[in-house]
Amino acid sequence: AQTVTQSQPEMSVQEAETVTLSCTYDTSESDYYLFWYKQPPSRQMILVIRQEAYKQQNATENRFSVNFQKAAKSFSLKISDSQLGDAAMYFCAYLLYNNNDMRFGAGTRLTVKP
Amino acid sequence: DAGVTQSPTHLIKTRGQQVTLRCSPKSGHDTVSWYQQALGQGPQFIFQYYEEEERQRGNFPDRFSGHQFPNYSSELNVNALLLGDSALYLCASSLGFLHDQPQHFGDGTRLSIL
Structure with missing residues (x-):
């Protein structure tokens, strides 16, 4: 089964700072x-x-x-110089080449503090 | 250039009823995918339409059906509504079903079942 895991339900960052959101996925496919x-x-x-x-x-x-580590099946997102407008839910997703069933993680809610 | 438009924005139904949701793809796009996003979760793929045919289907029962019209717009129909069908329904369009073209999402229809 293909699954996507976002282990951080919520994250917070100060405006202008950097934040990294984590994502791991599970698949036996290579493409x-x-x-x-x-x-x-x-x-x-x-x-x-x-x-x-x-x-x-x-x-x-x-x-x-992003920091893509294929062997570790990790795909983290780094947001630099965070802005107030970056506040949102962030979803990591995965899609096989010959498949239209895009799989999403449960999301990470990012708060940006002024 | 109009993006993906969905109607209605919000809908309230009761158990057992039937509902139809509508989607107009972004100008120039010919492929439409539908997703269900339950509260606090990531979207789940329902199905995709291309050339007026259902190309692929996710793990959803036959109560969920769809249609694509010659102008590429699409409808999602749900019969015999259950409380668990309460969710945000997202439509996404793309050019072809080849994955080198990104999907563009609409604002969704919020369906509430009483």
Whole structure:
């Protein structure tokens, strides 16, 4: 079974500081995508960053970067220079190459303190 | 450029009733996926439609059915509603069902079952 685990139900960070959200997943497959989505109170899921499993280089999108450890099946998200607008639920997700059943973790609620 | 739009925003039904939720994909997109997000959990994949056919289905009973129209819009129908069907229903669209194209999510429909 493919599962995604986010072990931190809640995290807090001071504005302008850096925070790391954890995610582990379980699969026997070698070809897949990993995602981090942000869901603010408006409910819309917004793609933050995407990583393809065959790429060794960690994906980066402006202040957001990941630490992808394929052997350890770990996919953490680092948010640098945190802003008030970063406050939201963050979901880690996993998708096999030839499958449309995207699996999500239970989410981490991030609070940003001014 | 309109994004993914869902209607209605919020719906209240009673047990045993039937409900239809609607989704218009982002302009240029032809694939629609539906997800159920229970309170405090990550989204769960219900099914995906492409070329007016159900391409893949998650672990949901036959009470959940869908349709895709020639203009790529989609409906999610749920029959014989149960209290456990109370959730946020998210629609996501993409171009093709190849995974190199990211999904764009709508704001969801909040379904409450009394």
